[in-house]
Amino acid sequence: MNNEPKPINDDLKQALADLRARQKSGEHMPCPRCGRDTMLPKLYANALSRHADGIFVCPDCGNAESVLQFMNSPLPIEEWAVFNDRRHRDDFKDTPGEQAWAQI
Ligand SMILES: [Zn+2]
Numbered sequence: 001m002n003n004e005p006k007p008i009n010d011d012l013k014q015a016l017a018d019l020r021a022r023q024k025s026g027e028h029m030p031c032p033r034c035g036r037d038t039m040l041p042k043l044y045a046n047a048l049s050r051h052a053d054g055i056f057v058c059p060d061c062g063n064a065e066s067v068l069q070f071m072n073s074p075l076p077i078e079e080w081a082v083f084n085d086r087r088h089r090d091d092f093k094d095t096p097g098e099q100a101w102a103q104i
Pocket residue numbers: 031032033034035036038057058059060061062
């Protein structure tokens with residue numbers, strides 16, 4: 001088991017920057033980490049990700065991140081829902097959370 005964090009590539013950096021901008025603009029979207037519609041309406045009431053700089057995740061994911069970090073096995077950002085549903089990614093915000101989760 002290799003727990004070394006992989007370097008973040010430029011595509012991912014760009015995608016994270018876009019995500020950060022969309023969150024800051026107040027766009028309501030599913031949690032980028034789990035893909036469920038679990039984000040609280042107030043962005044700053046959610047959890048700031050420990051792994052993606054400036055990105056907010058839902059409170060459940062905030063808890064999961066702290067537990068996984070404690071166990072030294074964080075979920076790689078590449079495996080976040082928002083980066084693993086490419087077919088539906090562009091219309092992600094139009095998909096109800098539960099449905100989006102079922103498609104993953
Ligand atoms: Zn989440």
